[in-house]
Amino acid sequence: MGVTVLLQYPIAENKTGPQTADQLIKRIGALGALQSGQFLVDCETYSSVPSMGGPPRTVHVLHNSEQPAAVFALLESPGPPPKTVPLVADGLFDLLMIKMGSIYQNKKQIRMEARGARFELGDFFIKIGTVTMGQNFKGVLVEVEYRPCSIPANCWDLLREFMQSFLGSVVQNSPPPYFQIQNKLNEVYQPLDTIQQYLDHFSSYRKVAGL
Template structure:
């Protein structure tokens, strides 16, 4: 699997910039189209007594990655990231008195294979509002978090124009949420999504 880096191109302009990246990757960097990919982000809010007291209650983020079918990654209020089976969604739907679904976003895009990298690109739509371009970058030869930060920066600079306004983080505190600082997993990617969407107010 390797390690992953997420970037949001905040001031991208929709399909024009999506096409710009696709053409640059395939024509200049000789990348190959790897086909479609998708992910779903959901936000649940705690229901019941806490809310009735005038408080918002706890928030749970949930990520389903297209490249990991059958798995979900969840985090409540910045706590430990847990991995669960897909069936958890149907369980939550029956626990509406505990958790209420407040927002759900499905993002669909295209993946590209470029030497040791896989680049996944998609437009972000929250409802009907455009929120920029999402880039998910996998670097396959490395398995240790934080060991390829400079390489990710160089890669991002090679595919995006200098005018691009970016939202990204290269140094996550994985141990705070129960994840390893020695071996990267899909749960690390899920955590990056939760933090990006939370920080940028996308959910």
């Protein structure tokens, strides 16, 4: 796996979400990208029941079609200090969460999904997906992965130049916040880092919806 950047693409007032996604697909098609399938990232959120006592805790359980055998879970605890504990497990973790229904309750109304088309262009994977919460459209996410590199600090300039070629001024010259953290740590990029970016964007859509 390479290094991935995930960005929200704004929806113009006179366009719908699918129209915006189609426009981006045409742009990368003009660059020579070829479709290589579909992708899906989903997120279920569970909250601790009041009878547990103590501060409320939240568990986000995510799946990524790129890693079909893995289940990603992030436990958020308000602290102090607040912290997030990540976990990568197999499919049995979904069954475990069902069995823990008396402790953690699923907030089905805020289930999030990002799904769409996956493309390849040279050393890049590009995914253009529409985001829904329940049945409601929330936005368009663009994921770009540069495969030959595994250290974010070493490839931001190349990623930025490539993304600006079809996303324009939406891509800032400075790295996004999560990318900046990775650069400081100088760690090898992992699939969990992509999941964290999706969760960050899903959370921002929920905040806009007041959830």
